[in-house]
Amino acid sequence: MLTCKQLVERSGDLLDNRMSLRTRISMRTHLLMCINCRRFIKHMRLSQAVVRRLPVEESAALDSLAARLSEIRQGKQRGNHQS
Amino acid sequence: MNYPDDSALLARLLSGEQKAYRELVATYQGAMRAVAFAIVGSRNADEVVQDAWLAVVNNLEGFQGRSSLKTWLLTITANTAKTRLKHNRREVLIDDLPGPHGTIGDEHFADDGHWLLAPHAWHQDTPEKLLMEVELRECLEKTLVSLSASQGSVLLLRERQGLELEEICNLLDISLSNVRVLLHRARLKVFATLEHFEETGKC
Numbered sequence: 437m438l439t440c441k442q443l444v445e446r447s448g449d450l451l452d453n454r455m456s457l458r459t460r461i462s463m464r465t466h467l468l469m470c471i472n473c474r475r476f477i478k479h480m481r482l483s484q485a486v487v488r489r490l491p492v493e494e495s496a497a498l499d500s501l502a503a504r505l506s507e508i509r510q511g512k513q514r515g516n517h518q519s
Numbered sequence: 520m521n522y523p524d525d526s527a528l529l530a531r532l533l534s535g536e537q538k539a540y541r542e543l544v545a546t547y548q549g550a551m552r553a554v555a556f557a558i559v560g561s562r563n564a565d566e567v568v569q570d571a572w573l574a575v576v577n578n579l580e581g582f583q584g585r586s587s588l589k590t591w592l593l594t595i596t597a598n599t600a601k602t603r604l605k606h607n608r609r610e611v612l613i614d615d616l617p618g619p620h621g622t623i624g625d626e627h628f629a630d631d632g633h634w635l636l637a638p639h640a641w642h643q644d645t646p647e648k649l650l651m652e653v654e655l656r657e658c659l660e661k662t663l664v665s666l667s668a669s670q671g672s673v674l675l676l677r678e679r680q681g682l683e684l685e686e687i688c689n690l691l692d693i694s695l696s697n698v699r700v701l702l703h704r705a706r707l708k709v710f711a712t713l714e715h716f717e718e719t720g721k722c
């Protein structure tokens with residue numbers, strides 16, 4: 437039988453849904469019986485969602501980068517029309 | 520073109536529309552930075568990303584829509600970074616630094632493989648509620664910064680950018696088993712931080 441420690445070691449395969457049928461069944465069986473591991477997996481999924489939604493600062497540097505890139509592009513367009 | 524959203528954006532990019540570039544940069548800068556960071560490290564990452572953006576703008580006509588725009592951008596970034604590295608040795612990619620709140624390791628389990636201490640119950644059960652705590656957000660930022668370049672990048676590319684593990688392998692030239700190890704370690708450190716915060720109310 438899968439131990440809790442082994443389940444934690446393989447939890448990534450569960451989160452990424454990359455398990456053989458056999459592993460999937462042994463993980464499911466373990467989770468049915470083990471409240472600690474159920475809680476662990478639930479919280480791992482919650483951690484994933486938190487990382488996904490963690491706000492990032494929009495920086496002014498990105499605006500100036502975008503402005504520069506579109507200028508380069510516009511310059512290229514003009515060049516193409518002239519040639 | 521197989522990616523309709525990309526094709527609409529591409530038309531606007533080709534015409535040089537500034538708003539389209541703002542969208543592009545805001546959407547992909549983070550992922551491009553993660554790729555560059557994993558390959559060349561923090562010192563040269565920003566420069567690589569700059570160079571990659573210039574390559575993108577100058578080669579827009581070359582984008583055929585055979586892949587998604589995102590894959591194309593990240594491939595250019597990875598190639599730019601690898602060119603930069605050509606004569607330098609890659610740093611060891613499987614490095615592991617201690618997280619501020621540890622991880623879930625052997626010491627959490629009894630000899631028979633059962634939990635020694637049950638995982639803690641958390642006060643909040645949605646990401647929105649968890650993220651309302653300013654202190655927790657700052658605490659998580661600290662944990663993310665503490666990750667090695669490769670761990671942090673793999674985590675970001677997988678969890679925030681939704682890349683498949685195989686895509687990450689190809690971009691960063693890391694084996695699948697190493698990508699899985701890096702991702703697992705990073706996830707456990709994030710988990711440990713949340714667990715610690717929910718248990719103690721402090722970072």
Ligand SMILES: [Zn+2]
Pocket residue numbers: 439440443466470471472473474
């Ligand atoms: Zn268990």
